[in-house]
Amino acid sequence: MPKRWQPPLQQSLAKPDSASPSSNIGPDSPKGSYFMQALTVVIVVFHVIFSVAMIVLILLHAGRGGGVGEMFGGGFGPSNMRGSTVVERNLDRMTVAAGVLFAISTVTLVFLLS
16 A cells, blocks of 8 residues: 655654754754853843834934924924934934844844844
8 A cells, every 4th residue: 555645744743854943942952052042032132122212212203393302392492493402312322322232132133043
């Protein structure tokens, strides 16, 4: 009697090969140490925090209106003529810092997960 055909998914579940991602997890695998797994989790948590910070900081920037500078009184009187306020400059610095940290965490995750 001929052998019954099984779909490729069932064949891979029945007989795991070394190329499957689940075989790389565990203390005996080269990249699967518990330290590396914990480090990956920590970096993912920081990555999410940096991404949320980027969203919030970008939304605080001035669009068509005055932005965060006007919220704290920067839009009244002659202070409107001198350009960006101290609050807006600090907001720019925080946005750039969050962007750099986000980029660093992205590159780190690429190297850890590849």
